[in-house]
Amino acid sequence: ETGVTQSPTHLIKTRGQQVTLRCSSQSGHNTVSWYQQALGQGPQFIFQYYREEENGRGNFPPRFSGLQFPNYSSELNVNALELDDSALYLCASSLSWENTEAFFGQGTRLTVV
């Protein structure tokens, strides 16, 4: 039990639609990161938020966006869904962006049809 919860656990969307995934971090963790994990691959970094500001981004297009709220919750929004967006989406929270332990949620499995 990591104290990081994600919702929903599974989701099916149609190509072209928009989706919002949610994450509730551990209390006191002011850093949250989002990852995309395709089947059989390691997680790929999407972006990170620190104190409600984006402070790092991986190689993902602008249609992937996020928000972090003062109550330690966050969102990942994906617009104009493509079939290749089908993946497990993971959020991870940590006390800071320094070399501390990251706590991952169990993920949201998104299927785009």
Place this chain on the structure above:
Amino acid sequence: DAKTTQPNSMESNEEEPVHLPCNHSTISGTDYIHWYRQLPSQGPEYVIHGLTSNVNNRMASLAIAEDRKSSTLILHRATLRDAAVYYCILKRSGAGSYQLTFGKGTKLSVIP
């Protein structure tokens, strides 16, 4: 971030020690070595991390070569619950994002 190389898969008998190797020949002086594992149908789980000296915690030990170009994660007594994909990751210290760059990892199978 610098790249790591791990074997695709390894097998271990239950109750035996397991040594999971990782090569990182391009590691820089400020790179920390992190290990995470991912059990089936779960998110990754932190195992251990270190910089230069060997490290121990309740889950595992991390042995770091003197030149830091390789490291070994040691599970002292493998259990069935240790069957997972193990990721060796280099994380640069300093200001910036807390990006973990995952490779494909080593899939560990534990034989009863």
